[in-house]
Amino acid sequence: MSKNKLQIIDDLVLGKDICVLGTSDGRNPHVSLMAFLVDHAAMKFYFLSRKNSHKSQNIKKCPHVSILIDTREEHLPDNRDKAMALTIQGVYAPINKPQTIKAITKHFLAKYPDMEEFAAHPDTELIRIKAKSGQLVCGLEDEFSTKFKNS
Structure with a gap:
């Protein structure tokens, strides 16, 4: 059972x-x-954000975050019992090496080429979150929790 849930987590991520x-x-x-x-x-997540945004300022004050990845687009409103939601608890992990930031941003832009102008702005920063644990909810009540090994 838990192996199936771990696969669902992988598929969502x-x-x-x-x-x-x-x-x-x-x-x-x-x-x-x-x-x-x-x-x-x-299990590291990367985001681009403006340095002065609420999220960027908040993360530097309180480094613990939640990330929600779900299937609402596929299952709501007609199949609520099949909807899945993964909540990940993580912590901000600053990246100090400019070459690492540059390399990860390059990968980010390969996935999201439409964000190139946003990424090139001098007030944009790359945020790294290390996932610590996750909770998967399938349907209305089926819950599964796990800790991530590599975080």
């Missing part, structure tokens, strides 16, 4: 390209719809 990133400034939550790139083996 690898098969989707949009997620909801949840951050907080310590008092107020903030969510953002985000394109993402994932290093699946290491």
